[in-house]
Amino acid sequence: MQKYSFRYFKEKIAESILLLSSLFTSIAVIFIIIFLFKEGYGLFNEKPIEKGYNLSIHPSNKLNNLTAKQIKLIFDRNVTNWKDLGGDDRKINLLTIEKMTDIYTKKELGEGFEYLSLKINEYVIKDSGVVAFFAEQFLDANFKGKKVLIDDNKIKDFITDKEWYPTASPAAQFGTLSLIMGTLWVSLGAILFALPFGLSAAIFLAEVSNPKLRNILKPLIELLAGIPSVVYGFFGLVVIVPFIQQLFNLPVGETALAGSLVLGIMALPTIITISEDALRTTPQSLKEASLALGATRWQTILKVTIPYSISGITAAVMLGMGRAIGETMAVLMVTGNAAVIPTSFLQPIRTIPATIAAELGEAPAGGIHFKALFALGIILFLITLIINLTVEFIKISKKSPRL
Amino acid sequence: MNTKNSSKLLILLMVLTSIGCGSKKQQESLKIKGSDTCLPLTQKAAENYMKKNKEASIMVTGGGSGVGLAALLDGTTDVAMASRKMKMDEILQLKKTGNSEYKEITIANDAIAVIVNPSNKISKLTREQIEDIYTGKIDNWKDLGGDDIKIIAYSRESSSGTYEFFKEHVLNKKNFGPSMLLMPATGAIVQSVSQTEGAIGYVGVAYIENSIKALLISYDNGQSYIEPTIENAKSKLYPISRPLYYYYLTKSESLVKPFVDYLLSEEGQKIVVSEGYVPVK
Numbered sequence: 001m002q003k004y005s006f007r008y009f010k011e012k013i014a015e016s017i018l019l020l021s022s023l024f025t026s027i028a029v030i031f032i033i034i035f036l037f038k039e040g041y042g043l044f045n046e047k048p049i050e051k052g053y054n055l056s057i058h059p060s061n062k063l064n065n066l067t068a069k070q071i072k073l074i075f076d077r078n079v080t081n082w083k084d085l086g087g088d089d090r091k092i093n094l095l096t097i098e099k100m101t102d103i104y105t106k107k108e109l110g111e112g113f114e115y116l117s118l119k120i121n122e123y124v125i126k127d128s129g130v131v132a133f134f135a136e137q138f139l140d141a142n143f144k145g146k147k148v149l150i151d152d153n154k155i156k157d158f159i160t161d162k163e164w165y166p167t168a169s170p171a172a173q174f175g176t177l178s179l180i181m182g183t184l185w186v187s188l189g190a191i192l193f194a195l196p197f198g199l200s201a202a203i204f205l206a207e208v209s210n211p212k213l214r215n216i217l218k219p220l221i222e223l224l225a226g227i228p229s230v231v232y233g234f235f236g237l238v239v240i241v242p243f244i245q246q247l248f249n250l251p252v253g254e255t256a257l258a259g260s261l262v263l264g265i266m267a268l269p270t271i272i273t274i275s276e277d278a279l280r281t282t283p284q285s286l287k288e289a290s291l292a293l294g295a296t297r298w299q300t301i302l303k304v305t306i307p308y309s310i311s312g313i314t315a316a317v318m319l320g321m322g323r324a325i326g327e328t329m330a331v332l333m334v335t336g337n338a339a340v341i342p343t344s345f346l347q348p349i350r351t352i353p354a355t356i357a358a359e360l361g362e363a364p365a366g367g368i369h370f371k372a373l374f375a376l377g378i379i380l381f382l383i384t385l386i387i388n389l390t391v392e393f394i395k396i397s398k399k400s401p402r403l
Numbered sequence: 404m405n406t407k408n409s410s411k412l413l414i415l416l417m418v419l420t421s422i423g424c425g426s427k428k429q430q431e432s433l434k435i436k437g438s439d440t441c442l443p444l445t446q447k448a449a450e451n452y453m454k455k456n457k458e459a460s461i462m463v464t465g466g467g468s469g470v471g472l473a474a475l476l477d478g479t480t481d482v483a484m485a486s487r488k489m490k491m492d493e494i495l496q497l498k499k500t501g502n503s504e505y506k507e508i509t510i511a512n513d514a515i516a517v518i519v520n521p522s523n524k525i526s527k528l529t530r531e532q533i534e535d536i537y538t539g540k541i542d543n544w545k546d547l548g549g550d551d552i553k554i555i556a557y558s559r560e561s562s563s564g565t566y567e568f569f570k571e572h573v574l575n576k577k578n579f580g581p582s583m584l585l586m587p588a589t590g591a592i593v594q595s596v597s598q599t600e601g602a603i604g605y606v607g608v609a610y611i612e613n614s615i616k617a618l619l620i621s622y623d624n625g626q627s628y629i630e631p632t633i634e635n636a637k638s639k640l641y642p643i644s645r646p647l648y649y650y651y652l653t654k655s656e657s658l659v660k661p662f663v664d665y666l667l668s669e670e671g672q673k674i675v676v677s678e679g680y681v682p683v684k
Contacts, residue, residue, distance in 0.1 A: 052491040076538070076577045135491050167561045168578050237591070242598050251553040251601050254584060337560075337585040348584050358560040358587045361467030365476070367492050 036381060040374035043158070047150045048171045048368065054136050055170055056145035058128045063087045065149035069163070071171035074131060082129060090129040095120070097134050121145070133170045153368070158375060164339040164350070166359060166369045174372045178341045180379060182256070182349035185342040186335060187324040189260025190267055195317055197264075198271030202313075205272070206279035207301050218273075225269035233333035236262040241334055248346055254336030257345040262330045267320035274319060278312020279305055311394045318391045322384050328353040352380045432460035433658055437471020437484030438564055439588075440513060440607065441647050444678045445484060448666050451674060461662060468564045475650055476500060482659055483650040486513065486564030504653035510666050512681035514608045514636035514644040515569060516617040518593070520600050525549045527619035527628040530642075533573055536603060539580025544601060557592045557604035558583045565589075568645045569605055608633060609679020636681040644681060 048068040049055060055071070057063065063085060066074075073079040074092055083089045100109065100119060109116050117140040124132050124145040132145060153174055161175025201221065205214050237254075240261055245253030282305045290300040306313070336348025337358070356373050363369040435445055442465040449461040471483035472493050478500075489507070497503050517533060519525060525547055528536075535541040537556055545551045558579055559566045570576060586592045589606045596602040597614035604615075608631050611617045619628035622642040635641035651659045665671050672682040 050490065050492055052495045072578065163581065165561065165578055167567065169576075237594065245599070252555045252584065252599055254595065332587050333591065337587075338582050339585075340581050348582075350585070354587075358585070362469040362560070362563055364469050364490055364492050364496075365473035366496065367490075 033381070036374060036377050039371055040376075040378040043174070043368060043371040043375045044153050044155055046152060046368050046371065048153055048174065049150055050169065050172075051367070052136050053170060054132075054134055054139055055148045055150070056124060056132045056143070057148055058124060058130050059144055059146045060128055061087055061090075061146060063148075064146075065151065067151065068153075068171040068173055069161075071150075072163075072165065072168055072173055075133075075168075075170060092131060093127055093129045095123060095127075095130050095132040095134075097138070117143075153372075158372075159379075162341060164355070166363070166372055172368060172372075174368075174375075176352075176376060176379065178339045179350055179352050179355055179376065181341050182335075182339070183325055183351040183353070183380070183383070185345075185349060186256050186259040186263060186331065186351055187321055189256060189345055190263035190324040191317060191321050193260055193264035194267045194271055194320060198268050198316070198320070199275060199313065201268070201272045202275040202279060202316075203301060203306075206276045207297075207305060218276075221269050221272050224265070229266065229327060229329045230333075232262050232266055233330035236330060236334035244346075250346055252336065252348065254334055254348050255346050256335060256342055256349045259331045259335040259349070259351070260345065262334055263324040263327055266327060266330065267324050270323055271316045271320040274316035275309070275313040278309035278316065281312065282308045311397065314394050315391045318387050318394070322387045325383055325387070326353055326380065328357045332357055352376050356380075431658065432462055433482070433662060434480045435461060435463045435482040435484060435649075436466060436474045436480040437482075438468040438486040438647070439465045440486040440564060441484035441510070441649075444511060444647075444675060444680055445666075447678055448671055448674050449662070451670075452662055452665050456661075459662075472650065475505075475652070481651060481655050482663075485648045485650060486645070487567050488648070489650060502652050502654060506651055506653055506656070508649045508651075508663055508667075509646040509683055510649050510663070511647045511672075511675040511683060512636060512644050513647055514631055514633065514641055514681050515565065515573075515605050516608050516611055516631035517573075517603065517605050517620060517643075518596050518611070518615045518617050519603050520596055521614070521616045522600055523549060523616065525618070526616070527621065529621040529625050530573060531624070533620075534575055534577065537569075537574055537579055537583065538577050539582060552601040555599050555602045556580075556583050557595055557602055558585055559589070559592070559605075560585050560587055564645075565605070565607075569643075572643060572645070573605075607679065608636065608681075633676065633679070633681055647680070 049071075055066075061082065063082070066085070070079070070085055074085075075094065077094075079085060080092050081089065082092055097116075100116060100123070103123065104119050109119060117138040120132060120134060120138055121140040121143050124130050124143075130145075131148075150171065158174055158176055159180070160177055161173065162177050163173040163175045164179060165173040205218060209217065236258055240258050241253035243253075244250065244255060244258050244261075286304055286308060287300055290304045291297075295303065331351050332354040335351065335354065337350045337354055338348040339350040339355075340347070342349045356376055359369070360373050363373060435449070442463065446463045449463050453459050453461060468483075468485040468487050471480065471485060472489060474480035475483035476493065476496050489505075494503075497505065517528065523544065525544065528547070532541070532547060536554055537558070541547065542554050543551065544554055558569070561579075566579075570579065584595070586595065586604075589610055592604040592606055593610055593612065593615055596604045608617075611631070617631050619630050620641070620643060621628045629635055629641045631641055631643070636644045649663060651663075666674075667683065672684065675682045
C-alpha cells in the first residue's frame with residue numbers, strides 16, 4: 001500500500017514537471033511576442049527626427065510642417081528652393097551648429113559657446129530662407145524662428161515607402177517596402193530552386209531507392225541541416241558569388257540569385273525529409289491496387305502517391321520557405337544588401353533579417369532606429385505566422401482525398 | 404515534438420547560467436564594451452596591461468558603438484568604446500539616470516582609405532568625385548577617365564560608425580544613394596572589392612593589402628593628392644581621418660584611469676600603431 005502511494009506520488013511529480021516545462025515554453029513565447037510588439041509599436045508614437053533636436057524655419061515662411069521625405073530632399077540639397085515644396089520663391093539655406101562656427105568668430109560665440117543660442121536666434125530671424133537644425137539645448141529663451149511640425153511615423157508609410165535610411169539626419173526614413181519585397185523575392189527564388197530538387201530527392205528516397213542506398217543518403221541529407229548558416233554564407237560569398245558573376249558576366253556577383261541558391265540549399269533538408277515522410281504515409285493497399293490495375297511504377301507515383309501526399313508536400317515547401325524567410329547570416333553575406341525594390345534575380349537586394357542583424361548592434365537602445373528594427377521584426381513575425389497558419393490549414397484539410 | 408525538447412533545453416540553460424553566476428565572485432574587473440573598430444586595439448592593449456599588472460582584470464567585448472554606449476547607460480560596462488560621438492539621444496538618456504557626469508577620451512585616430520580593384524586604371528580621386536560616386540550621380544568609370552565599367556559602390560552598414568563618418572566627411576553630409584551595397588564588416592568589403600572589377604569601397608588603413616588598391620585623395624579640387632598612410636594621417640596631411648573614443652562615467656574614474664593612462668602612454672600608443680591605427684600624439 002505504502003509502495004503504491006509512493007509510486008503514485010512520483011508519477012504526480014513527473015507529471016507536474018512536464019506541465020511546468022510546457023507552461024514555461026508557452027509563457028516564454030508569449031512574452032517574446034508581447035515584447036516585440038511593445039517595442040516595435042513605439043515607433044508609431046514618435047517623430048522621425050532625433051529626440052532633443054529642433055528643426056526651425058523663418059517665421060515668415062508659409063510652410064508649417066514638413067515630411068521626413070521633404071527634409072531628406074532639403075538636406076541632400078536635391079531641393080534648393082522653397083517653392084518646390086509649396087512655399088515662396090526663396091532659396092533654401094541650411095544652418096547647422098558647425099556652420100555657425102564658420103559664420104561667427106569664436107569671440108562672438110563666447111568661450112564656452114554661451115552666446116551660441118543667441119546667435120542662432122539672430123541668424124534665423126535675419127535669413128528668410130533658412131532652415132536650422134540644432135540641439136534643443138541651444139534654443140534661446142525668446143527664439144523667434146518657427147518650429148517645423150513633423151508628423152509621427154505612420155504605419156502606412158512604414159509599409160509602402162521605399163527608402164530605408166534609418167540613420168539619416170535630421171529625419172530618418174523608415175520605408176520598408178524594398179526590404180519586404182527583397183525578403184519575399186529571395187525566398188521565392190529559393191523555393192523555385194529547392195522545390196524540384198527536393199521533391200525529386202524525396203520521391204527517389206521514398207519510392208525508387210533500395211533500402212541500402214537510402215540508409216546512406218538520408219543521414220547525409222539530414223547532415224545538411226546541421227551545417228551552421230555562417231558556413232553556408234561563407235561558401236556562398238567565396239564560391240557562388242564569383243561563379244554567378246562570371247556565368248552571367250555581371251558587374252557584381254552579390255545578387256538575389258546568390259541568396260536564393262544558398263537559401264535553397266539550406267531549405268533542401270527540410271523539404272526532403274518532410275515530403276519523404278508524407279510520401280511514405282501512402283497506404284500500401286492504394287499503391288498495390290494501382291499496380292494491380294496495370295499501372296507502371298511511374299504512373300503509380302504520379303497519379304497515386306503524389307496526389308495522396310500532396311498536403312504533406314505543400315507543408316514541407318511552406319516550412320522550407322519559412323526557414324528561408326527568417327534566415328539571417330547566409331543572406332547577409334551574399335545578397336549585397338542594397339535596399340532597392342527587386343526587378344530581376346541578377347541584382348543586389350536587402351532582406352529584413354539581414355537588416356535587423358546588421359543594424360541592431362549599432363542602433364542606440366530605445367531610439368527610433370531601435371524601435372523601427374523591432375517593427376521590422378513584427379513584419380517578419382507576421383509573414384512567418386501566415387506561413388505557419390497556412391501549413392496548419394493544409395494539414396487540417398488533409399482528409400482522404402478522392403482517388 | 405519540439406516543445407518538450409526545447410523546454411528541456413531552456414531548463415538546462417537556466418541551470419547552466421545560474422552555475423555561471425555563482426562562480427563569478429572575484430576581484431573587481433574592468434569591463435570595456437562597444438565599437439568593433441576599437442576592439443582589436445583595446446584587446447591587445449588589455450592583454451599587455453594584464454601581463455604587466457598581474458592583479459588587473461579587464462574584460463573586452465565588441466558589439467558596436469551603440470551597444471557599448473547603451474551598456475554604459477544601464478551600468479553593465481565601465482567603459483564604452485565608440486567610433487562616433489555620443490548622440491544627443493544618448494546624452495539625454497544618461498541625464499535621466501542621474502549620473503550624467505561622463506568623460507570622453509580620444510584614444511587613437513583611424514584613417515579611412517578609399518579602395519578599388521587592382522585592375523582599375525584610376526589611382527586618384529577628388530572628394531567631389533567620391534561624393535558623386537556614393538550619392539549615385541556617377542555610375543560608370545569612364546566618366547572619371549577609366550574604362551567603360553559600371554561602378555559598384557560598397558559601403559559599410561548604415562548603423563556603423565564608419566558609415567556615419569564617411570557620410571559626414573566625404574559626402575558633405577549627403578545621404579548615400581539607394582543602390583549602394585551595404586556590407587556587414589570591413590573584411591567583407593575587402594573581399595568583395597578584390598573580386599569585383601568595377602568596385603569601390605572604403606576601409607581603415609589597417610586593412611589595406613595587396614588584393615586591393617588604395618586611392619590617392621584630394622581635398623583641394625585636384626591640386627594635391629595624398630596617399631593614405633599612417634604617417635600622412637599622423638601629420639594631418641591625409642584628410643579622411645576620425646577619432647576613436649572611450650566614454651566612461653566620472654564616478655568610475657579610479658577604476659578606469661590606470662588603463663586609459665597606459666593606453667595614452669608611449670607604450671600604449673605603440674600598440675595603436677602596430678594595430679594599424681594612427682596615434683593621438
